[in-house]
Amino acid sequence: MCRSVDLRTQVLAKNDATAERLRARLTARGTTVVNLLSSPGSGKTELLEAELALAGERGVPVAALTADLATENDATRLARSGAPVRQVLTDGLCHLEAAMLGGHLEGWLPADTRLLFVENVGNLVCPASYDLGESLRVVLASVTEGEDKPLKYPTAFGLAHLVLVTKTDIAEAVGFDEAAFRAHVERVNPGVEVRLTSARTGSGIGTLLERALAAAGGAPVHTPVMARTRADHGQADGHGHGHGHEHADGHGHEHADGRGHGHADDEAPRAHGHAHQHA
């Protein structure tokens, strides 16, 4: 009997497949997902509230889903914009997964939603690894966080389609070095657009909405170097063809399809089950 097998499957294959299906399903009904990542307290909610209000003024049907470990405070704030808002409590889990998002959209997301903004759990580590079926991934950093944030969290910044700097109204007071910040972003994600915003003064508000609408309209989105990886999607990387290879392919498929039904619901409880260990 063969005592070993080359699986060569992506650890996150299930999430990736779920995200891909979600993206296809939402795109087909005309909804584009924007995934917002940042540290806690960097101003995601305030910026998003302003962008949602602007969308309302312009008659763009938008909705927002916000994830936190606890409290409904963010949903209450975002709802002031008039947009449909849903709060997801992760009970300690540090990130959203595609199946969780899909489950929360079921029966809630209004049919005519053009843009769905997902305010991920405030965390620059874990959410970076999970595709949520978004077409635009935006990473935010406030001017108080230090210019080296992109270097400290290279995976998050390295996979961004757009980087927004928030709270620029206090940039001078805190001595924010914009050139250094931009250089650090460029180092981990060459070519990505960096825009300055201040929800308080209104400066730069509208950028997020415009970029999201452009992505929804099919305009090309920046492709980060880190996302252009051969290893990431290559189940079989050329060497060691043999029985293992065939197994690997077979499994990959069964997995992606077989898990599609019913399993999505299964994932969230499991995720919740371990949540308390990280809290």
Place this chain on the structure above:
Amino acid sequence: MHEMSLALAVVDQVEEAARSHGAESVASVRLHVGELAGVVPDALSFCFGLACAGTVLEGAELIAETVPGRARCTPCGGEWAVGMPPDLCCPDCGTPAEDLLSGRELRIADVHWGAPRPAATGRPRVPEES
């Protein structure tokens, strides 16, 4: 820290492979973890032990092999180790890398099956209920 979610995903996939191969136990699971995958190998090992409990993987060893990040420059043809934090622009000519040759892996490479378990312990055929 999402390593527990990752450990559960690994266990899930290996359980499925074990079922289709008729394996009764797992000796080891080898992972390729890129240095830009955003994963802490020690945390993953710790969580893996917990995630294996009560499954066909109980007692399995996790071998996490780190894959260094490497990139290639199209204009000058040079290849470099991107380091951590990574520098994705060519150290020679400053051109952004065309793509990443390695470093983002988060992949199950292979699995070694263990010996059949003694009948007394039974076969932990835990479907998906955990």
